[in-house]
Amino acid sequence: METNFLIQTLASIVAASTPVVLASIGETISEKSGVINLSLDGSIALSAMTGFAVAFTTGSVTLGMLAAMAVGALVALIIAFASITLRQEQVAVGFVLTMLCIELADFLGNPFVRRPGPSVSHAPIPYLSDIPILGPVLFNHNLIVYLSILSVVLAWWWTHKTQPGLKLQGVGERPESAFARGVNVHRLRFVYTVIGGALVGLAGASYSLSIKLGWSHRHTSGIGWIALAIVIFGGWSPWRVAVGCYLFGLLKALGSILQRNSAFVNVPTQIFSSAPFALMIFALLLLNSEGVDRLLALLPPRVARQLDRAIRGRSPGGLGQSFIQE
Amino acid sequence: MRKKLMGVLWGLVPILLALLFTMVVLVIVGASPLEAYRNILLGAFESPEKMADVVAACVPLILCGVGMCVTFTAGQWNVGVEGQIILGAIFATWVARNLLWPQVPVLTLMVLAGILGGALWGAVAGLLKVYGKVHEIFGGLGLNYLAQGLAIWLIFNPWKPADGATMSGTDPFPGPAWMPHFRHLRVAPLAVVLTLVAVVIAYFLLQGTRWGLELKAMGKNFRSAFTLGVPSTSRLLIAFSTCGGLAGLAGAIRCSARYGRMIPDIAGGQGYLGLLVALLAGYRPQWVPLIALFFAAVGVGSPRLELNMQLDSSLGGVLRTSVVLAVMLVNGWRMLRARQVRRAVEEAA
Known part of the structure; x- marks a missing residue:
């Protein structure tokens, strides 16, 4: 009974974390190449709405997912064009796009509010889902959930184990040296920003077609900012980003368990739904504060260095800066 | 003369682009664009009451926009304005509920308390930036969530109305704590005057003082400014609290002049809209009122x-934000063209 409950909770955390995982991994890829896509919160909203609207009108969930990815990729393309080609400030363009996408999603999504529609069908993976514990937690979901897990593995493999992945790191870390070695920095940044954007779009689709079915006002609100914070929290490393995502999922699950507890009946639900967001962002602040520096200084230097590397990542050297390639 | 005319014409391009984009959006949903624009215009200007509403809606936008001109000048993305509005409103509400005095002292104290509350919350954002070493965007967002949580907790616990707490807020303030309106119009002259004073002060602070110059230096290149002896930390904290104070004033005005009570959604996205206003104004306070008027x-x-x-x-939001995006794209495009022309000239020479 107890273990059953635990397995069920873990499985629901894996499923519920899908959008955060997809969006954070997409953002990690884009930031690794040096481009901050700050529009996440808006991109997710607009792609969630588009994904649902397309699936609703065509009856095809696959088309919905593809449309959502196209929207995410398009927004990312605008950011890449504005910041790389037109040399506008990345953060400014991203922020404006966040708001534009949210307004667009509200306006265009109006006819689809609270309409029942299609969803991604449940598809346990044969054999794998029979493995005790691991099976029900990881392999008893639907396609989008599997894609989110796959995105972590693929992003890690690509960035750390392949030749083009090393180029990607080089473009983000030291664009000058990459360019001197004959890498087309601008083109790679375009490509990876758009790929990352497509993943963000899929994150939107995972909302409206898998975990919070349908579309309504403020359907996805706040999740994009969390994803952006988790990328920093995870130090731009796919594995640690994924850990951050599932930790956030755990926090949310704990919140809803506490909320059902009779001791907290008087606390308004808004507190429970917004507390994980605030906690997550303050965890980030704490981790980077000087207090941690002082604590680390108390430890022997070797241990301190390793611990520092384990809990805090370093941002790519060229992140957010425009590189003039001439 | 010709150059000036060209400047004006180029200024119109982003507006036309935004109108075109909004038109496409309207056509997608099968609505008539002209009819929609006509409705928005009429809705804003058809009667003195509506025009008064527009003026009243300008107030928080101008205050937040001007405040963010200060933080942007220092190179800071103060996204925590939403929370600073809430804290200002909370402080002002405390005064309104606890000090049952005549109108003049109560309103004076509410305004001062609002400024204080916002400035404190702004200073926290600044402290997190300086000593927390995390991008101010995340510090600001975290503080926004925290302020929102605090507001809801207050409304649901100590400030609960007698007939039960709801999302519609506290009981109405006692009479003296309402900022008086102009005749039957929903605009408070005091709020307008305070706002204009804030614009003028911010303009002179940024344009005519050493402090403004130092902020500009920090915004352009933080490290060089520090090396050249600008006391960056204290300047940064003052910039954050100035912006917070203005946002807090907006919060006090919103609960005293607009709602007459404290509500959970007292900030109502004004902080984010103010950010767009400041971006569009190019961080120059003198342009903020005009842009705020358009937004309002x-x-x-x-x-x-x-x-x-x-x-x-x-749709109104789509129009507003697409204007800002179009301005960025058109500016970038003009700079790109200028660079290309310069390069062609250099190559020819």
């Missing part, structure tokens, strides 16, 4: 779309 008119006019055309009023 669209905001007041849009609900008419729901009444008359069964369209969602977020």
Whole structure:
């Protein structure tokens, strides 16, 4: 009974974390190449709405997912064009796009509010889902959930184990040296920003077609900012980003368990739904504060260095800066 | 003369682009663009009451926009304005509920308390930036969530109305704590005067003082400014609290002049809109009122779309944000062209 409950909770955390995982991994890829896509919160909203609207009108969930990815990729393309080609400030363009996408999603999504529609069908993976514990937690979901897990593995493999992945790191870390070695920095940044954007779009689709079915006002609100914070929290490393995502999922699950507890009946639900967001962002602040520096200084230097590397990542050297390639 | 004319014409291009984009959006949902624009315009200007609403809606936008001109000048993305508005409103509400004095002292104290509350919350954002070493965007967002949580907790616990707490807020303030309106119009002259004073002060602070110059230096290159002896930390904290103070004033005005009580959504996205206003103004306070007027008119006019055309009023938001995006793209495009021309000239020479 107890273990059953635990397995069920873990499985629901894996499923519920899908959008955060997809969006954070997409953002990690884009930031690794040096481009901050700050529009996440808006991109997710607009792609969630588009994904649902397309699936609703065509009856095809696959088309919905593809449309959502196209929207995410398009927004990312605008950011890449504005910041790389037109040399506008990345953060400014991203922020404006966040708001534009949210307004667009509200306006265009109006006819689809609270309409029942299609969803991604449940598809346990044969054999794998029979493995005790691991099976029900990881392999008893639907396609989008599997894609989110796959995105972590693929992003890690690509960035750390392949030749083009090393180029990607080089473009983000030291664009000058990459360019001197004959890498087309601008083109790679375009490509990876758009790929990352497509993943963000899929994150939107995972909302409206898998975990919070349908579309309504403020359907996805706040999740994009969390994803952006988790990328920093995870130090731009796919594995640690994924850990951050599932930790956030755990926090949310704990919140809803506490909320059902009779001791907290008087606390308004808004507190429970917004507390994980605030906690997550303050965890980030704490981790980077000087207090941690002082604590680390108390430890022997070797241990301190390793611990520092384990809990805090370093941002790519060229992140957010425009590189003039001439 | 010709150059000036060209400048004006180029200024119109982004507006036309934004109108074109909004037109496409309207066509997608099968609505008539001209009819929609006509409804927004009428909704904002058809009567003295509506025009007064537009002026009243300008107030928080101008205050937040001017405040963010200060932080942007220092190179800071103060996204925590939303929370600073809430804290200002909370401080002002405390005064309104606890000090049962005549109107003049109560309103004076509410305004001062609002400024204080916002400035404190702004200073926290600054402290997190300076000593927390995390991008101010995340510090600001975290503080926004925290302020929102605090507001809801206050409304649901100590400030609960006698007939039970709801999301519609506290009991109405006692009479003296309401900022008086101009005749039957929903605009408070005191709020307008305070706002204009804030614009003038911010303008002179940024343009005519050493402090403004130092902020500009920090915004352009933080490290060089520090090396050249600008006391960056204290300047940064003052910039954050100045912006917070202005946002807090906006919060006090919103609960005293607009709602007459404290509500959970007291900030109502004004902080984020103010950020767009400041971006569009290019961080120059003198341009903020005009842009805020445009934003406010669209905001007041849009609900008419729901009444008359069964369209969602977020179309107004689409129009506002697409203007900002179009300005960025057109500016970038002009700079790109200028660079290309310069390079062609250099190559020819």
